[in-house]
Amino acid sequence: MNKKLITGVVFILASLSLQAQSGLGFCQGNSGDPIFEEDFGQGTENGPALTSEVTTYEFVNQAPQDGQYTISNNLMQLGSFHNASDHTGNANGKALIVNASDDPSSESGLFYQIPINGLCINNSYEFSAFLMNVYDTGNGVCSGIEIPVNVKFQIWDETDTNILAEGNTGDIYGTNSPVWEQFALTFTTPPGQNSVILKMINNGIGGCGNDLAIDDIVFKSCGDFTEIVNENGVTSLQICEGETVNKLTLEANPDFSVYDTHSYQWQSSADGENWTSIPGETDNQLIISEVNETQFFRSLVAEDPMNINNTSCNSISTTFEVEKIDFIDPVSLGEVFICDGVVREVAVEADSSIRVDWYDSENGGNLLAEDTFDYEPENNGTFYAEATTVEGNCTNPDRVAIEYAVYETPELFDETLEICEGESISLSEDYSHVDYLWSTGEISRSIVVDSAGVYTLELTTGDNCVVSKEFRIETIPSPIIANISKTDNALVIKTTFEGDFSYSIDGFSFQSEPVFNNLEGGLYTVYVRENNGCGVVTEEFLYIDVPKFFTPNADFQNDTFKIGGDAHFDTFKILIFDRYGKVLIRGNKAPFEWDGTYNGKNLPSDDYWYQIKLNDKVYTGNISLIR
Structure with a gap:
C-alpha cells in the first residue's frame, strides 16, 4: 500500500473516531443533587435481574454469553474478564456486566433504559455512567481479533419517538489492568418536555472483546458554575480557636453559561454533608453577623424562583468553608531530672500537625529554639513548649511547662597505684552525704588492700545519682638474683626478672647497669636494690682474677x-x-x-x-x- 493511501485511511479513521465521540460531554457548571442514581446494589450473590422495561438482554446468574448480562460484585464472570470490583470499590458493591449481542441491530444493542419524570422545561441536565471494557488483554484470548466496546448515550422524549440528544463513547479497547472511565451526555429539555428516557446502546456486535461493565449511573440537573467568595475574593477562610469573625459577607457569582437569570437559596451546614436552608436568604449576597465555629455555606441556584427548591431543576454552587482550627496541646514527654554528665533534652511528642517553639517563660519571654520537638537546656529551670498548627498557623496561648534539673555529682578519676609485694595500701575518697559501695562489699569511706587487682568504688548521692571509679593496684616484687658471673674482665649480675633496679658491690655506690669492670680479685658482696623502695637483696661472690x-x-x-x-x-x-x-x-x-x-x-x-x-x-x- 502506498503512503498516500495509508495517510488517507488514517485520516478517515481519525475523522470517524471524532464523529463517534461527538455529543458527549460533562456539565461545565455546577450540578444539582442526583435526580436518579443506579449503583446496582451490594451483595455476594448475582442479581437481581432487571425488568424487561430496562433491558432487552437475558439475565444469567453467571458467565454471560453474547446477548446476556448479570449483576455481580466481581467482574470476572468469564476467565478472560478482569478480576476487579465495582467502580467505587465498596465491599461487595455490584456492577452491571454485559456481553454484547451478536445481532448488530440497535434494538438488540439496547442493554439499558430508564424513564426520568418530573423535569423542568428549558433546563440543562447531565446523564453519566462509569464504563469498563472487562476484557483482560493479558490472557491473549482474542488472538488479535478483539472487538472494542462502543456505547451510545441517548435521550428520548417521553413518547420514545423523538431523540433529544445522543453521543458515542468511541471505541473502548481491552486493557491489561482494569480501568473505569466516566462518560456523560448533557442536554436541555425543550418547551413542554418534563419527562425523558435514558438509553445506553452497544454499537458493536458481539464477539471477543466486546464485553463491558456499567456502574454508578447518575442523572442530575446542570446549571451555571456559581462560585461563592467573600469580600476579599477568596473561596474559604480559616479561623483559630477562640477567634470570631464579625460580619462575614459572601457572594454568589454565576458564570451565565446556562441560566439567563438567577434565583438563590442560601444554605448552611456544620459538617458539609447535612444542609439547612437559611430562611429569607434569597439574594446573591449573604451576610453572617458572627462566625466562631466551623461552618459551610452554599446556595441553591435556579433560573426560575419557583424551581429553587426543586432538585430536578436547580444546581448547587461551590461551597465556602469557614474552618475553625483548634489549638493543639503539645504532649510532654515528661519532666527531666538527670545526673551531671548525662545529656538529655526536654521534649514533646512529635506531631506533624504542629510546629513547636521553646521559651523560658509561660508568657512572652525569650525564644530559645524554633521549630523543634526537643530542646537541650544549658541551665536548670522550667521551659515552655509553644505549639502552632501547620494548617491555619494558630498558636496555642497555653504553653506546656517542662521542668529540667541536673543534679551535681562528685567528680571521680580512675587511679593506678603501686605497692611493694607483701605490703598493703589504703584506698579512699572523701565526700559527704553520699553512700559508699566497694567492689569488696565494704561500705566505708576507705578500705585496705594488699593484693594486685582492680577495686571499684560506687558513690550514690541523695538524688540517686551514681558515679564510680577504679583503683588499679599493681604490686612490685623484690628483686631476685639469678646469677653472678665473671665474664672477661667484668663482674655481671643477672636477676630472675626485669625491674627498676640499681646495683652495687659496696652497699654505698649504686649504678643502673648490672656490670662492674676492672675489678681486683676478691670476695665481693653484691647488692640489688628495687628503686621504689621494694627491697634490697645481697649475695657474696668470689671474684677470681687470673692475670694474662x-x-x-x-x-x-x-x-x-x-x-x-x-x-x-x-x-x-x-x-x-x-x-x-x-x-x-x-x-x-x-x-x-x-x-x-x-x-x-x-x-x-x-x-x-x-x-x-x-x-x-x-x-x-x-x-x-x-x-
Whole structure:
C-alpha cells in the first residue's frame, strides 16, 4: 500500500473516531443533587435481574454469553474478564456486566433504559455512567481479533419517538489492568418536555472483546458554575480557636453559561454533608453577623424562583468553608531530672500537625529554639513548649511547662597505684552525704588492700545519682638474683626478672647497669636494690682474677704472677708448665705468688700454662712472661 493511501485511511479513521465521540460531554457548571442514581446494589450473590422495561438482554446468574448480562460484585464472570470490583470499590458493591449481542441491530444493542419524570422545561441536565471494557488483554484470548466496546448515550422524549440528544463513547479497547472511565451526555429539555428516557446502546456486535461493565449511573440537573467568595475574593477562610469573625459577607457569582437569570437559596451546614436552608436568604449576597465555629455555606441556584427548591431543576454552587482550627496541646514527654554528665533534652511528642517553639517563660519571654520537638537546656529551670498548627498557623496561648534539673555529682578519676609485694595500701575518697559501695562489699569511706587487682568504688548521692571509679593496684616484687658471673674482665649480675633496679658491690655506690669492670680479685658482696623502695637483696661472690701476663722487671708493676682472691678458697692447688709440659712450680697454699724463676734462675720471656684448682673447680689457661 502506498503512503498516500495509508495517510488517507488514517485520516478517515481519525475523522470517524471524532464523529463517534461527538455529543458527549460533562456539565461545565455546577450540578444539582442526583435526580436518579443506579449503583446496582451490594451483595455476594448475582442479581437481581432487571425488568424487561430496562433491558432487552437475558439475565444469567453467571458467565454471560453474547446477548446476556448479570449483576455481580466481581467482574470476572468469564476467565478472560478482569478480576476487579465495582467502580467505587465498596465491599461487595455490584456492577452491571454485559456481553454484547451478536445481532448488530440497535434494538438488540439496547442493554439499558430508564424513564426520568418530573423535569423542568428549558433546563440543562447531565446523564453519566462509569464504563469498563472487562476484557483482560493479558490472557491473549482474542488472538488479535478483539472487538472494542462502543456505547451510545441517548435521550428520548417521553413518547420514545423523538431523540433529544445522543453521543458515542468511541471505541473502548481491552486493557491489561482494569480501568473505569466516566462518560456523560448533557442536554436541555425543550418547551413542554418534563419527562425523558435514558438509553445506553452497544454499537458493536458481539464477539471477543466486546464485553463491558456499567456502574454508578447518575442523572442530575446542570446549571451555571456559581462560585461563592467573600469580600476579599477568596473561596474559604480559616479561623483559630477562640477567634470570631464579625460580619462575614459572601457572594454568589454565576458564570451565565446556562441560566439567563438567577434565583438563590442560601444554605448552611456544620459538617458539609447535612444542609439547612437559611430562611429569607434569597439574594446573591449573604451576610453572617458572627462566625466562631466551623461552618459551610452554599446556595441553591435556579433560573426560575419557583424551581429553587426543586432538585430536578436547580444546581448547587461551590461551597465556602469557614474552618475553625483548634489549638493543639503539645504532649510532654515528661519532666527531666538527670545526673551531671548525662545529656538529655526536654521534649514533646512529635506531631506533624504542629510546629513547636521553646521559651523560658509561660508568657512572652525569650525564644530559645524554633521549630523543634526537643530542646537541650544549658541551665536548670522550667521551659515552655509553644505549639502552632501547620494548617491555619494558630498558636496555642497555653504553653506546656517542662521542668529540667541536673543534679551535681562528685567528680571521680580512675587511679593506678603501686605497692611493694607483701605490703598493703589504703584506698579512699572523701565526700559527704553520699553512700559508699566497694567492689569488696565494704561500705566505708576507705578500705585496705594488699593484693594486685582492680577495686571499684560506687558513690550514690541523695538524688540517686551514681558515679564510680577504679583503683588499679599493681604490686612490685623484690628483686631476685639469678646469677653472678665473671665474664672477661667484668663482674655481671643477672636477676630472675626485669625491674627498676640499681646495683652495687659496696652497699654505698649504686649504678643502673648490672656490670662492674676492672675489678681486683676478691670476695665481693653484691647488692640489688628495687628503686621504689621494694627491697634490697645481697649475695657474696668470689671474684677470681687470673692475670694474662706479668713483667718481673723490678718496676713494682706486675712484677709477679698472683691470683686475686685465691685466699678465700678452702682448697687451693696450682701447677705451672712450660710449653713442653714440664712442671716449673707448684703450690698448695694461698695466697700464691711466682716471680718468673725456676731453681733460682730467671725464665725467658715466653708463654706458660697453668692449672688451678679452687675448691672443686679447675681453671686452665696461659700467661705471658714478659721481660
